[in-house]
Amino acid sequence: MTLPTAPSRAWNAHGVTRLRREGAVAPVAAFLVFFIVYVIINPGLLTRFQLQSAANLVVPLALAALGQLIIVLVGGIDISIGAIMSLSNVVFALSMEHLPVPLAMLAGIGAGLACGLFNGFLVAYLRLPAIAVTLASAFIIGSITREIMDRPGGGITPAFYLATSGELLPYLPISIFWLAIVGVALWLVLQRSALGRHIYGVGSSADSVRAAGLNARGAQLAAFALSSVIVSFGAIMLAGSTITGDPRSGDSYLLSSIAAVALAGAAFTGGRGSILGTILAACTLGLVGSLLFFAGVNSYWQYVISALIVISVVGVPVIWRTTYLAIRRVRS
Amino acid sequence: PGAATAAAKTDKKFVIGFEQPLGGQAWRETGLAALQALAHSPAYKDKVTLKIVRTNDNDAAQQNAAMQNLIASGVDAILFDPASSSGANAAITQATAQKIPVIANGGPYDSKDVYVVSTDWGNAGTIGAKWLLANLGTNKKVAVLEGLAGVPLNDGTMPGVLKILKDGGAEIVAQGTNGWNEATAQQNMATILRSNPDVGGVYSFLTGGQGVPEAFKAAGLKFVPTVGGSGYNGEACELSNNAAAGLKGDMVFGQPAIYAKGLEQAVKLLEGKKIAKTQLFPPLEITAANAKTYCLPDQAANFQLGYDFPGLDIKVADVVTYYQGK
Amino acid sequence: MTVLTADGVATPVAAPPAPSNALLVVQNLTKHYGPVVAVQDVSFYCLPGEVHALIGENGAGKSTIAKMLAGAVVPTSGSVTAGGIALVSGRIKDARLAGVSCAFQELALVPDWTVAENLALPDGAALRGFSQRKSIHAATALLAGLELDHIDARALVSSLSLADRQFVEIARAITGAPKALILDEASSALGPPGVEWLFRRIRELTALGTSVIYVSHRLSELAVIADRGTVLRDGRVAGEFSRGNWSEDQLISMMAGREASKAFPSSPPLPVSSKPDVLRIENLVAEGLNGISILIKPGEILGVGGLQGHGQRELLRALFGATPASASKWMLGGRPVRRLTPVKAVRLGAGYVPEDRKVEGLALELGVGENLLAPWLKPFQRGGRPRLASEKTWISGVIASLSIRTRGPLENAGALSGGNQQKIVFGRWTDRSRTLILLHDPTRGIDVRAKQELYKAIIELSRQGVGVLWFSTEVEELVNICHRVVVLYEGKIADELEGDRLTAEAVVGAAVGVASPGVSQREIS
Amino acid sequence: MTTTTAIQTVDDTRTRVTNLARIVSRMPRSAWPLLVFVALFLIGGLIRPGLLSIDSLIGTATFAMILAIASFGQTAAVIQGGVDLSVPNTIAFSALTFLTLIGPLGPLGGLIGALLGGLAIGLMNGVIVAKLGLTPIVTTIAMNGLLFGVLLLTFKNSELTVIPHLLTQLTATKFSLFGVKIAAVLPLGLLLMIVLQLILSYTGWGRSLFLVGSAPEAAKLAGQPVDRIRIAGYALSSVIAAIAGIVLVGFYAQASATMGADYLLGSVAAVLVGGASIAGGRGSMVGTFGGALVLGQVATLVAVANLGSNIQQLIYGAIVLVVIALYSRRARD
């Protein structure tokens, strides 16, 4: 038996391969271009003040998109993600009136987790299609949320704002710090634990995972649970940055989280998608409106431009590949 | 830096930012048009430059970020139509720290740092409820359509409305929602009428002046006293056209031109005058008595009335021009 | 032990008492799917170090038994013990822990996992950490130990050829030195060298005392590897056999319940036709293909041989326009071709029976009739039931001539057995004035009777003057039925065999890159 | 069945059950939502006898038909294996195009312009999905956003156009049939439904939508022009959404940029409750109308019980969930 010689490449070569496999090269490149354009148009982004307000806007979206990503990884899609976010936001904000922060956070995350487990159970064990289940649960969770709290309010304190979205760290916006913590933790779970690989595998082929003797349903349920926890973090960050709980606060994250995951190059059939790509895609989409504001463009254009970014970043590589093949054919 | 620039700019134009959180919505767009019409009127055009930002989904986080962008771009004052009654606190704190005055314009906002220039929405709800009680006949069965659940304006007002109606002896037999959309109001009223054809009055919060009577017509039922209030031209015309058929109604609505009023107050403030911290203006009421004067037969049904504000003298033509996005 | 031939009546064969040293004991195993009786009262045992074959026609119940042993399916009744441990929980993990592992007929690898992940992940708790690097090291070592160095442990499984995937699937079943190993048609995608490799692995394992359950349709393999075997028919035991104690004809008649011959029909004489050549292509270049020239005359059956993954799939797809390709000269049905698409190919008279019938061949939710009509739907013509009514004669003709077992044109294609599904994919091109039919291993994994029916149909096509390009993994088919055979090696034609040179040895030799007399070394490389 | 064998007589109860099961399993899927609607309608009658009237039926059917018209396009999109989330803003786009064009071109010109606009949207969706390979859900969400921007940037004021009388007459006017007053939109929608259902069931193109939805690769290798079929499917979806936009303008006598918002999830819900498979290859126009009827009747029942709008959402979600669960159980059996 000879000793293995294969894994001799540098680890970062491996990382790039992985990014490419997970479809993240185009969105990373798109973010870099976007960022450079942004800084040219508005150098003030790099001031502490603007960086922080941009970060506070983008971090909840990034977390919602990460939650959506996990569902997409197992081959589903979560229509209820906005509703979960609202519920978790509201439960957290209400709990802050009576409970110390850690317990309130637990309450908020617990509420989100319950939704995730509900969806996950129906999808994994009753084998209902995720899009249909979450469509129904979006109605249900939204209704429960408004029963719990019918208008914005809650007991979020300025101290909590400081801890999640304020100027706690020198220069670096604290919200970016928390996002990085969650992102790294999620990366560890997805890439460095067997469960994470199972989640990727289930999206790629649930039958095969099952035939390998693994618990495919469990992995699916775990994905929904994990997703809802991440989304709940997003809801708490949102409560912190707006210093309020709001029963409609999550609504706008449904479409934008899906758009961000698409921009991140994830495969909606499951099994492929990158954390870094998703975070950067969320940053790009989240800041289009701000960029247009500083460029002095009518804010209506943001809808058009966001759509074009998604379509072109995902579509251009395809066009490029086809033309490349065509050119090669002509040459040969 | 804000304070310093503001001081240096006294001989220049005031830069005033406006944040509107629901791009494309008719009432708010009419408000922005009125605001622009005023800003370009002779009295103001040498004094102010506007920076208008629209965000979507009535989302507090986006509004908050957009207001921070306004601060960063060096405005002298910020007007905003609150997406929530407390969601912009972060931006307001920062604006206050830089001595940029902030005016909540169009809805209430809970903060001691914020001036409020708004319609008196709380009263808008109760005015209608009281009118309905006074106009109910012997049949005290009332159907209620609330606006949009979870929106502060709705959820802040509806409990009071329900209480007044109940205390006044009305029996609420059916509850629905109008989604602040006449089509939804019509559909949901029709649904209610199928199960409760015998209602004696309808309270529909801030919308429904067209949809509710249309639903009655479609069901072949006689009109009952109706409270609505989108302030659409169609509402006024519906009331005046059907007055003969016995339609009695009270359409209570706030003028979108309150945005222009906000601008007026902001300029006063920047010019160093004192303004009241909280200014709540009574809503308009269209009833059978004045419906004819409000109805513009050559305008479409969903032309938004209330484009002018007492004391500002804004012209329809100007508003329409700016509504078209000039 | 002698061959027990079951009588025609379906009475269960009395279970032979298992000797006390038997490793795997199956007793009165029964599986019902609703009204469908998949397996009924099956008993057999397997001694340590023994290879026990399970054979039977399609749908006889082999895979169902394999799945019950592997824990993928819960039996309706009956018992399975492995080394004294009862195994009926229906959990694959329990079976693996008890030392029973299985290479499934439907390949059970995760396409978006690397080879290393596929090999490493099944053996670990979900909540354990996972290191790519360590898994790649382990997998590379494992593959090297199994003589599979050509497979890159870092490659995604989806990028591997079918044969390589089957190798990985087998490798995964072998790891962890199972007490009992089930190989369900593990050789179906392997060429002769692959089968040789598999047999070496089996011998290594049996030498260590592992029991192997070997499922295959290739009776020739049994002579080499099987110590004993059980013949199944309609879910019941039809008989048993042991080494040296059987003939192919006996087994076939036991499986089929009648005298059936394994004889191949011979190819009809090439008709002398004035019609233009069916296909003339020179220097075809595409992904995985490297300058291929082919000529097919009307009525000619051209076999394509070679090992899986040497360009056969790509060749067939390119010729049907399903993957981009170009050629210096390309005539289809006498007409020049520039850029071919499947739509154009069908218009020019081509038909294609793809590799994977479930995904590439059929719409499983639609009826048998509509699946047959799939190529013939036109937007502005009738469809649905009116069309089925107007095409009734053709549809029932196809169903009858291929003896497709179905309840009628409205039955969902998904409810049919694999062999019958295959016949639908084939049948849609018959009697439709085709000039060229491309066949991708249409007899893979289907039973003897279905094979005979397909052979007949292919020869009938040839008689009608249709050109046939037939890729098969079974060398016997190529040698016996085709007029001519080209063997692909690394995307090129390694050899072209005809007449006396067309022998099984020559095909196999060319497939592994060994020159046979008459071909110079230059042409091969 | 007239003859019974010995085995069947022995196992009589079981046979009866299987017979029933067979009848049930042979029933076309589109009949299910209609049955559920009838059940809900009767329940409504039990709670409040006044609800058990033709007028009430027509009333529910009218609003259900409006939702159904907006969902017919979605049905086509779902059958061919996709989903069309650009329905809301296609509705608004067509309504506003129509209102913009009736000034210069007259009602017919406006209608043609709006339908052409819908066609263009559908073709773009289809080309992006089929040729660029973007997921339908993403493509159509992006298209929906893009359209919103275009709406706000282009159609200044057109929602303030006075709606032509002819259109109102074609949709909202009531006529009397055997003493029952029926809004014109109901027969109009039924006609549309029948035409579309005939196209789906009995034309080659309609069947090819099912073929592509159920097995795209197989369709491709059978020589079907899969991309073109897909594109045509999306085009149909958007054209019908455009029709829905014009119907909405006529029926409610108003238009705005956000007028389609309710149909984003509403159309998907109607299609799903109507028995379509979200994975493609299954669905029908009749079923979608049935789905819309069920949703409409649920709203009526909630109104009867006076549970308030918030609880209505809850029940709505629960019903959708239950219906989906029942369907998929049946599909698996």
Ligand SMILES: Nc1ncnc2c1ncn2[C@@H]1O[C@H](COP(=O)(O)OP(=O)(O)OP(=O)(O)O)[C@@H](O)[C@H]1O
């Ligand atoms: N999921 C299922 N549902 C219903 N019946 C099934 C199912 N799977 C298998 N069967 C039944 O089990 C029988 C045996 O199938 P099985 O796959 O075991 O056959 P096989 O012997 O492996 O055939 P092949 O040689 O084609 O692999 C089939 O004929 C069918 O009647």
Ligand SMILES: Nc1ncnc2c1ncn2[C@@H]1O[C@H](COP(=O)(O)OP(=O)(O)OP(=O)(O)O)[C@@H](O)[C@H]1O
């Ligand atoms: N999901 C299912 N539901 C009902 N019957 C099924 C199902 N799957 C398989 N069958 C039955 O199983 C029979 C054979 O199925 P199976 O897939 O085992 O065929 P096969 O001949 O073994 O194909 P292959 O050789 O490709 O494995 C069919 O006749 C069919 O009645």
Ligand SMILES: [Mg+2]
């Ligand atoms: Mg099998």
Ligand SMILES: [Mg+2]
């Ligand atoms: Mg089988």
